[in-house]
Amino acid sequence: xxxxPGENExxxxxxxxxxxxxxxxxxxxxxxTFAEELATRLVxxxxxxxxxxxxxxxxxxxxxxxxxxxxxLPTIRQKYLDTVVHTFLSxxxxxxQDFDVLLVCNAAxxxxxxxxxxxxxxxxxxxxxxxxxxxxWGPLGKAWxxxxxxxxxxFPNGIITDARVIQHYYLTRYRKKSLMIPxxxxxxxxxxxxFLKQHGxxxxxxxxxxxxLEPENNADLVIQAFEDVETEHxxxxxxxxxxxxxYKRKLMETKDPRIIFTGYxxxxxxxxxxxxxxxxxxxxxxGGTHPALLDGMSLGRCVLANGTLENVEVLGGGGILYKKxxxxxxxxxxxxxxxxxxxxxxxxxxxxxxxxxxxTWDRVADQYEEAMGEGSGC
Numbered sequence: 001x002x003x004x005p006g007e008n009e010x011x012x013x014x015x016x017x018x019x020x021x022x023x024x025x026x027x028x029x030x031x032x033t034f035a036e037e038l039a040t041r042l043v044x045x046x047x048x049x050x051x052x053x054x055x056x057x058x059x060x061x062x063x064x065x066x067x068x069x070x071x072x073l074p075t076i077r078q079k080y081l082d083t084v085v086h087t088f089l090s091x092x093x094x095x096x097q098d099f100d101v102l103l104v105c106n107a108a109x110x111x112x113x114x115x116x117x118x119x120x121x122x123x124x125x126x127x128x129x130x131x132x133x134x135x136x137w138g139p140l141g142k143a144w145x146x147x148x149x150x151x152x153x154x155f156p157n158g159i160i161t162d163a164r165v166i167q168h169y170y171l172t173r174y175r176k177k178s179l180m181i182p183x184x185x186x187x188x189x190x191x192x193x194x195f196l197k198q199h200g201x202x203x204x205x206x207x208x209x210x211x212x213l214e215p216e217n218n219a220d221l222v223i224q225a226f227e228d229v230e231t232e233h234x235x236x237x238x239x240x241x242x243x244x245x246x247y248k249r250k251l252m253e254t255k256d257p258r259i260i261f262t263g264y265x266x267x268x269x270x271x272x273x274x275x276x277x278x279x280x281x282x283x284x285x286x287g288g289t290h291p292a293l294l295d296g297m298s299l300g301r302c303v304l305a306n307g308t309l310e311n312v313e314v315l316g317g318g319g320i321l322y323k324k325x326x327x328x329x330x331x332x333x334x335x336x337x338x339x340x341x342x343x344x345x346x347x348x349x350x351x352x353x354x355x356x357x358x359x360t361w362d363r364v365a366d367q368y369e370e371a372m373g374e375g376s377g378c
Contacts (some may be wrong), residue, residue: 010336014372015048017088018085018235022103023072026266029212030291031128034183036065040363043067048097050091050322055081079136079243084144095119101372104156107148111153111291124371125156127178128164129287129310135215136244142319150174160371165286165309167331179371182314184273184361185294189373195269196276199236199260206234206260207334208277208300210270210292211284212241213248218283218306218325220251225331227256231338234258234279238265274299279337280343282306285325290313293322302344304333314359318351326355 005247026032030378039049043066053060064070073093075086094102094115102116109125116123124268131137152159153176160179161167169181193203207226211217219237224236235256240263241248252261265273274280280296282305293314296303299315301321305311312321320337321328337344 001132012373013048014100015045015050016042016103016372017052017090017094017097017099018102018103018105019052020087020109021051021053021070023060023070024051024068025060027060028262030287031126034104034126034289036231037184037361038365038368039068039362040066045365045369047369050094050097052086052094054086077242078142082242083108083111088269095121101370103372107152108145109141110148110151110155113151117155117157121372122372123156124158124160125152126162127152127159127170128162130169131286133216133286143174152176157366158371160368161288163310164313166288171248179367181367181371182289182295182359183291184364185298185355185359187276187298187360189275189299190268190271191275192268193270193276195265195272199258199262200293201234201236201276203276204278204301205232206236206277206295208236208238208273208280209283210238210273210280210291210296211282212244213237213239213251214241214244215247216284216286218285220247221325221327221330222281222283223251223254223256223259225334226259227254229334229338232258233338234260234356236273236277238263238270238273238365239263245344270295271299274285277301278341279304279334281329281330281334282311284308284311294355294376298355300351301348302337303347303351304330304337315351318354319347 021031022028024036026036035051039051042049053070053072055072056073073089075082091112099121101122103124105126110125113123132142153174160181162182167178170176170178213219276293277300279302280300282293284290285306285308286343287311297318305319307320307321307324320365322333
């Protein structure tokens with residue numbers, strides 16, 4: 001039997017599909033960043049990787065990205081249907097392809113994990129955080145996510161959690177063991193300031209907030225706190241959300257000229273913003289490990305984070321915490337940082353050391369590659 005050069009060079013090559021995200025290159029949020037960082041690294045290691053992408057919000061027109069094959073399928077762009085419709089079509093399509101392993105993202109998609117297993121494929125599910133706690137979901141959405149949590153423990157070969165807090169949740173609530181693999185961080189500050197100049201920003205002259213503009217990510221709390229602080233620094237709000245128009249409109253009603261909304265920012269502009277921020281504010285209250293928080297720790301000088309168990313776990317002493325969702329405490333912490341700028345370098349060093357020990361993308365890729373290659377699942 002003749003083997004291709006690729007088979008000789010990579011005898012342990014796997015054919016891997018990543019489903020449940022909006023696609024790559026990343027243009028939306030944490031799952032998309034994760035898919036891009038993981039997929040490209042697995043390709044570099046000799047594996048064949050395919051990422052399924054959503055047609056409705058996917059501007060990239062090439063058939064591959066950095067060696068990753070892209071398959072674009074339709075969806076219904078509606079809050080309750082967008083993810084599940086696209087993932088169902090992706091699972092259906094992938095079940096008839098020659099993939100060895102499917103990595104499905106989001107517990108909401110767990111119901112579909114049984115189908116590819118009927119075709120003999122290994123299925124791993126990254127459950128993300130406890131998504132039913134997000135305020136954007138009504139009773140139907142919360143019920144679907146609760147059902148998704150339960151099916152997560154049944155249909156895939158194994159589940160992956162991205163924080164010890166979430167791992168403990170599945171173990172205590174469902175008595176289900178999971179493999180904990182966090183996300184990684186971008187590394188290496190950049191010196192360029194082109195994006196900053198385009199938006200009238202100066203190095204060390206702004207606080208940075210990065211997240212989807214949804215209620216549980218508390219951009220409104222950050223804005224309210226900042227409005228009451230006397231400073232010439234600006235507040236840069238990076239992010240957007242397709243299904244939170246009313247919430248976004250309220251955010252942008254601020255009269256404070258120091259507050260700048262950029263929409264989504266990726267690539268060099270994103271790196272510049274983190275690299276030159278006076279402080280990064282992370283205000284999320286739902287989810288596991290957030291890539292933007294890791295990037296703030298790796299690229300920035302100081303992180304101020306909402307005091308959730310997940311954020312406490314990630315920071316590990318490498319930043320400043322404010323009481324969970326406490327407007328007054330957040331405001332006072334911002335004032336404290338402004339009065340003690342010399343403390344930032346010490347916090348920055350601690351954060352970088354923690355990133356290097358636990359949260360590099362290469363380390364993440366190592367763990368996923370091992371999990372995918374194990375015959376027995378997680």
